[in-house]
Amino acid sequence: MIYGYIRVSTDKQTVENQRFEILNYAASKGIFIDSWIEETISGTKSPSKRRLGLLLDKVQEGDIIICSELSRLGRSLLMIMSILNLLMEKKCIVYTIKDNYVLGDDIQSKVLAFAFGLSAEIERNLISQRTTEALKKRKADGIILGRPRGIANKVKLTDNLELVQELLALKIPKAKIARIFNVSTPTLYNFIQRYDLFLP
Secondary structure (H helix, E strand, C coil): CCEEEEEEECCCCCCCCHHHHHHHHHHHHHHCCCEEEEECCCCCCCHHHHHHHHHHHHHCCCCCEEECCHHHHHCCCCHHHHHHHHHCCCCCEECCCCEEEEECCCCHHHHHHHHHHHHHHHHHHHHHHHHHHHHHHHHCCCHHHHHHHHCCCCCHHHHHHHHHHHHHCCCCCHHHEEEEEEEECCHHHHHHHHHHCCCC
């Protein structure tokens, strides 16, 4: 299967430019788009919250995904790396037109996959370090960490919702995420369930 993936951030943007680019590119390669995935949603949203997540679930070895540029897959480097790594593990081929990338089951892609994995590991360590330092600073400033007394609905992790999402997308063990934020594992599980952060 050959998929054309199109994403725009707002309903004021048009999908037609991306569709035109993908059709022209496919024609130049002598291939035909079997299915289109179009969505209007921010690239900061986790793939599980987008139609992209469904595509990632169903693609199989040998499938091709064509998009206009890497930023269509996600807005953060970590998210893009995570998506590409998953697709390479599934032995799918990704074409990005403006970036001129062809990522598949070849040595160049394997080198990129290694670089992605190494970068992700470094970034995870940096996130952990930044989070620990931020929590120490808050504690030093006299800010009480944890759920404020008398406010039953206030959850300790709420201010770090996007960071927790990123760590889950990177498949960091939940026990480790709980340690990063100095909360119990059940507290983290309750937070994930409350904010529907389940990932495919």
